[in-house]
Amino acid sequence: MADFQTSTHRSKWIFSPQKLIEKYKAANKRAKQTLDTCGATLMEVDVDGSLTYPQPHPNANDNGEKHSRIKPLSIEEEQSIKVFYENKLQEVCNNFHFPHKIQATALIFFKRFYLQWSVMEHQPKNIMLTCIYAACKIEENHVSAEELGKGISQDHQMILNNEMIVYQSLDFDLIVYAPYRSVEGFTDSMEELCISGEDELQKFKALQNTARLEVDKMMLTDSPLLFPPGQLALAALRTSNALHTVVDFDSFLSRIFSHQNSTHTMTELLESLDAIDSWVRKYKSPSEKELKHINRKLKSCWGHSSHDEGKKREKKSKHKSRKSSNEALNT
Amino acid sequence: MADGNRSNSNKPEWLQQYDLIGKIGEGTYGLVFLARIKSTTNRGKSIAIKKFKQSKDGDGVSPTAIREIMLLREITHENVVKLVNVHINHTDMSLYLAFDYAEHDLYEIIRHHRDKVNQSINQYTVKSILWQLLNGLNYLHSNWIVHRDLKPSNILVMGDGEEHGVVKVADFGLARIYLAPLKPLSENGVVVTIWYRAPELLLGAKHYTSAVDMWAVGCIFAELLTLKPLFQGAEVKATPNPFQLDQLDKIFKVLGHPTLEKWPSLAHLPHWNQDTSHIQGHKYDNASLNSVVHLSPKSPAYDLLSKMLEYDPKRRITAAQAMEHEYFKMEPQPGRNALVPCQPGEAFVNYPTRPVDTTTDFEGTTNMQQSQPVSSGAAIAGNMPGGHASNRSVPRPINVGMQRMHQLQAYNLTSQAGMSSGINPAGIPMQRGVPQQAHQQQQLRRKDPMGMPGYPPQQKSRRM
Structure with missing residues (x-):
């Protein structure tokens, strides 16, 4: 696989924690502003892949009181929604028995997509499915949109509608590096370092399996946007090794460290591994109750409120928005 | 906002930054156009749009x-085309x-030498092209x-300018990452020109390795020397992937029949194993490669060529090994400008510019009023005699100099993504100018391939 060192993954898609927060804030803020001006946040993606923005409510300002009833999601709430759909994404991939690599690619696509957008702007259910579809295409495990849609009883047209906006939002940087391969690579070098007998081999297998499960957990946190796959793999192996005690991990680290002319110091590496661990520890799935509450808020942001007016707005926007979007531009 | 006047034109906005000159290539994937940049920064710069x-x-x-x-997003090498922009026509x-x-x-x-000037390509040019081709391939x-x-047709050479005579490997439509593919690479319904296809593929190998590219390089090397395709088999047209007996026959005739001794894994290749069309029937004994390419069997050029055309892919020379071959160490040594020898006084050929079909517009439809007949459609669709049009793509390379352009364009993507001013931050898509089918458009940009971390700063103002 192309070289990670020169990859777009490394040069463009690994952020500092501050940068990540900035991006979440920016997307959230934009959606909030849209809500203020338009009374809704959801963008419609049409059959032709075009985006339709919510139309500004003519009296938005005068009417502030009315719209103020619709509350935007906080960044934390957005995070909960994303966590929920990332879990869903793993579920769907498991149901289809897709290889791990596809699941990881789809997850990374999903995370990158929501660096650019708020969940208030694009429905995460649709984006999640489109990310899976795109990941299959990229990894040459082609599944037709129809097949994918059927498997989860969703309209596959929605997947196709969103495909281009997903590629665009990923800036067409579609080759991603998941930590699974690094886990294998590091396990291999551990084996080489420790001349091992038959039952040792079993131990390494167990070590590797647990590490893979650790990576699965990491993939649900922000850490794939913060750390290179090699560090994620090492953190997973360290945790796994703490359980299985197969090797002296510190001496393993210094061994591989001496082999790579790394730009980092050992201390920095250990700090990263600790940070990754803490991301995994901090991770929590929102409770069902919380989710219900957030979901309700989210739906009203989308303009999908249960009362009639919301429905009407939705319908109307389908017809009117084309014209109005141009009008919006012209102003 | 500037987008307002979009409705006055049928052209999507991204297209308005170019002057369309005409069509320069066509293949199974689509069309290639020549266009020039209008913006002041790079005015007149030629761009190939695929x-x-x-x-x-x-x-x-x-x-x-x-x-x-x-793939193109991830690679940067002097001898590989570089993508400078991606546009979406919604x-x-x-x-x-x-x-x-x-x-x-x-x-x-090659065609120019064969059909127009009737003389072989000079040794400096052949060697420089081959070396640069290997250099690009080694990188890949x-x-x-x-x-x-x-x-x-997929090996491009830059015209006048800073990169004059630099070779660019192009057309990655079929390229693959081959480390642990999830599926055998042969399952992609490949339509590759058969003349350059490696024998293991013709015999039904399921997995591609980099050795298939080296075989093709060998064929191209021979063609540079003789101006004729080395193995010009008649293609069997059928789907999917029919057995190409004639192509193998052409190869066997020149290289001699393959044997299990020379090529042990031959036994496991499906068509050999099943003796499809009696492929095992031994017809040719003696290799005649040296006489076909008019090289002394003792010459380094012949030695290198025969190592590229080694039957057994495991024994075939690699790009890295080939670059170290003695052939490249002897005079004339290869140079960066393959078309102009560095030794003063040596003659070089002025190659004609690429024919452009100015009657085809971006939609691929032909205008009836031809403005200017193309010299011969030849270069476009590859209809040279016996030519094999299947995939004559003429992607043009790139490199250099486009950075400024990226910056101009980069805002597009970002705008939609990163920006925030409320409604349709910098006018993304939603343009509906072109009635066309029920589809529609929007546009995209692609940007700085060299990837600065994160997105380039949002630019508010649109280019005029």
Whole structure:
């Protein structure tokens, strides 16, 4: 696989924690502003892949009181929604028995997509499915949109509608590096370092399996946007090794460290591994109750409120928005 | 906002930054156009724009286009084309890839020597082209990318300018990352020109390795020397992937029949194993490669060529090994400008510029009023005698100089993504100018391939 060192993954898609927060804030803020001006946040993606923005409510300002009833999601709430759909994404991939690599690619696509957008702007259910579809295409495990849609009883047209906006939002940087391969690579070098007998081999297998499960957990946190796959793999192996005690991990680290002319110091590496661990520890799935509450808020942001007016707005926007979007531009 | 006047034009906005000159190539994937940049920064700079056909219904965005883009996004090498921009035409969901334009390609250069000037290509040029081709290929192979469709029309050579005479490997539509593919690479319904296809593939091998590219390089090397395709088999047209007996026969005739001794894994190749069309029937004993290419069997050029045309892919020379071959150490030594020898006084050929079909517009439709007949459609569709039009792509390369352009364009994507001013932050899509099919459009940009971390700063103002 192309070289990670020169990859777009490394040069463009690994952020500092501050940068990540900035991006979440920016997307959230934009959606909030849209809500203020338009009374809704959801963008419609049409059959032709075009985006339709919510139309500004003519009296938005005068009417502030009315719209103020619709509350935007906080960044934390957005995070909960994303966590929920990332879990869903793993579920769907498991149901289809897709290889791990596809699941990881789809997850990374999903995370990158929501660096650019708020969940208030694009429905995460649709984006999640489109990310899976795109990941299959990229990894040459082609599944037709129809097949994918059927498997989860969703309209596959929605997947196709969103495909281009997903590629665009990923800036067409579609080759991603998941930590699974690094886990294998590091396990291999551990084996080489420790001349091992038959039952040792079993131990390494167990070590590797647990590490893979650790990576699965990491993939649900922000850490794939913060750390290179090699560090994620090492953190997973360290945790796994703490359980299985197969090797002296510190001496393993210094061994591989001496082999790579790394730009980092050992201390920095250990700090990263600790940070990754803490991301995994901090991770929590929102409770069902919380989710219900957030979901309700989210739906009203989308303009999908249960009362009639919301429905009407939705319908109307389908017809009117084309014209109005141009009008919006012209102003 | 500037977008307002879009409705006055049928052209999507991204297209308005170019002057369309005409069509320069056509293949199974779609069309290639020559265009010039209008903006002041790079005014007049030539760009090749490759338009992908929409994939079949229900399949979404063309997988070929997506794969080419995703690979090109990751690679940067002087001898490999570099993608400078991606545009989306939402009218029909087609993708347009913008490359720097290369005036020449090996197909045209060879043709020019064979049909026009009637003389062979000078040794300096042959060697420089071959070395640069290997250099690009070595880069790809060390990044685990197999090109899979090398042929003269996919090897471009830059025209006048800073990169004059620099070779660019192009057309990555069939290229693949070959490290642990999830599926055998042969399952992709490949349509590759058969003349440059390696014998293991012709015999039904399921997995591609970088050795298939080296075989093609060997064929191209011979063609540079003789101006004739080395193995000009008649293609069996059928789907999917029919057995190409004639192509193998042409190879066997020149290289001698393969034997298990020379090529042990031959026994496991499906068509050999099943003796398809009695392929095992031994017809040719003696190799005649040296006489076909008019090289002394003792010459380094012949030695290198025969190592590229080694039957057993495991024993075939690699790009890295080939670059170290004695052939490149002897005079004349290869140079960066393959077209102009560095030794003063040596003659060089002035190659014609690429024919442009100015009657075809971006939609691929032909205007009836021809403005200017193309010299011969030849260069465009590859209809040289016996020519094998299957895939004559003429992607142009790129490189250099486009950075400023990226910055100009980069805002597009970002705008939609990163920006925030409320409603349609910098006017993304939603343009509906072109009635066309029920599809539509929007546009995209692609940006700085060299990837600065994160997105380039949002630019508010639109280019005029």
